[in-house]
Amino acid sequence: MTDSREPLARFFSVIPAGGVGSRLWPLSRASAPKFLHDLTGSGQTLLQDTWERLAPLSGADRIAVVTGVAHKNAVSEQCADLIPNNLFLEPSPKDSTAAISLAAAILVKREPDVIIGSFAADHVITDNAVFTECVLEAVAVAATGKIVTIGIEPTEPSVGFGYIKSGEKLDLPSNKSAREVTEFVEKPSIEKAREYVASGKYLWNAGMFIAPAALILAVLEETEPELYSKINVLADAWGTETQEKVFEDVWPTLKKIAVDYSVAEPAAAKGLVAVVPAKFGWHDVGDFAAIAELQSGGKRNHLAVLGEVTVLSDKSSGILVSETGRLVALIGLEDVIVVDTPDALLVTTKEHAQRVKNLVDSLKVTGHSEVL
């Protein structure tokens, strides 16, 4: 490993683009998951928004996307500047450790000192300038040999996210705001969440981290040696003529484990993790209620509309998502969610937005896979 390059020159963006987003059915499907949709009305998809945020940081030629083989064409079309060599395809979903460590292992072979930054393809960030500054700071800290997360300063005691407990400010020259991470904590109860927010020490875990790829792999080697060695076999085969065969044999045997458990938490316990507190607006748009909130910008009695559609709304609020362009008339519905797609229609309310996942589960059970 050479430390001669400037930290930012070592930086390589990785976008894990996985996860169907069941709670966004029938918009989000196995064939067209969340990240392939425009959920903000920006005119481009969440994946494209993510790409656009990262390209100025790492350069478009230094962005990798890790996604399912089924989405190869969609991702290639949406990210016109993606170098084919930087599109890493998963034969099947194997959770975040497999996705991220595969990218880390492939990239570290190309550049032993590479610093990777992992940013989910399906999050919404509303202040790109602040995001950029946070990433720049995180890259600088990562270059000192840390795994650096970006922690969102909570705006409310949410029970929907995990939290990062921050400790002392790092003792680094020209350190702006980075702190040690004492521990990661799971989604809390509302009481705990209130305590966390009141303490001023806790940040939302947005799943973003920036670290030398070699460091991530070193932690993984200790915590999950078998997975680590299989990932190395896969990375060795990547781009060679044995790739197909090796992936066919090895990939199905990979352990499914979230990177939080395999890398982030064990590394934090060893004092290897830092956090850059961030003040930009961040949303994981996990369900339609979240999209409605985001779209209405806090306005009460607002009806958000995504899609090209004529809407007649009489005393109605909530969100309408239209993929069909059919005229939609809503009368007397508060906090309604209407999702109009060519082969399936969902009507519910913001209160029940989380239950969409159960519905998708029951569609699986009842054999309606044609709409999943």
Next chain:
Amino acid sequence: MTDSREPLARFFSVIPAGGVGSRLWPLSRASAPKFLHDLTGSGQTLLQDTWERLAPLSGADRIAVVTGVAHKNAVSEQCADLIPNNLFLEPSPKDSTAAISLAAAILVKREPDVIIGSFAADHVITDNAVFTECVLEAVAVAATGKIVTIGIEPTEPSVGFGYIKSGEKLDLPSNKSAREVTEFVEKPSIEKAREYVASGKYLWNAGMFIAPAALILAVLEETEPELYSKINVLADAWGTETQEKVFEDVWPTLKKIAVDYSVAEPAAAKGLVAVVPAKFGWHDVGDFAAIAELQSGGKRNHLAVLGEVTVLSDKSSGILVSETGRLVALIGLEDVIVVDTPDALLVTTKEHAQRVKNLVDSLKVTGHSEVL
């Protein structure tokens, strides 16, 4: 006029099939009004249900349908046994007096002693045997020179219907239940409606009446002489080579007036109207809430479904009408109304079912006639 025929031999059914049913948009349209739809799940349309109730009474060759020219083909297709000579076409909607008196005037020329029974094409009757008995009684009473209405015994103090105030029982040989009509009253306040129902004297006005055509025309001649004479000009021209020209000239000049005002009320004031109290289930299915009520048969928390469609309902009640067959998922919606048609989607609640009419009005104003 000859009274030599038996009353039932003189009977001729008339089905006025008009009215768009705005409160049933987007199912009911100008091009496909309420009576052309299956709103009961019977497998046939309201018009066909009406036809089937009347055919055993008058014979299928003695049923006339009065409808708009736009519905000529649909009506002919749905009523395969309709004799073309018995299909009376209105160039434009001119309210019920024009429709019914045109039928009366044409039929009285064919059979001076004809007794016509007028039954709306878009009502639902749930006990055909009782209906048949009521009509038979009404025909017998009509043959004595009366305009006979069928009054529905109220099951609740509805404010959605007009009422018929009944007086003394008619002094006729073998009279079963027919009474004088003292007056017709408009849709009442809830207080008045309660009084009416408590008194036992008031019946719902279902707009059904049976009378010698000559008697209806005689009343009209007195109350609306100009309209009467124009209707006679039209009836004279009907079926001749001048028909088209005469209708083109005269029809647009007809006064729009409901038969209640031109015939029923004035005749009642003269003691010419009788009522047969009826105990069959009757519904004017004026809006989707009424259809939901009808479909659920009084069951609470029931989701009624009209159409061939897969529905996933999680804690939802109300009504779903599907013309598209798309899968529909409803979560946590009480008393919801969802109407899914190829070019328009309506979502509202039973509470707001009446507001659909306002919405249709605003569609007219905003130039969305393509979905009306």
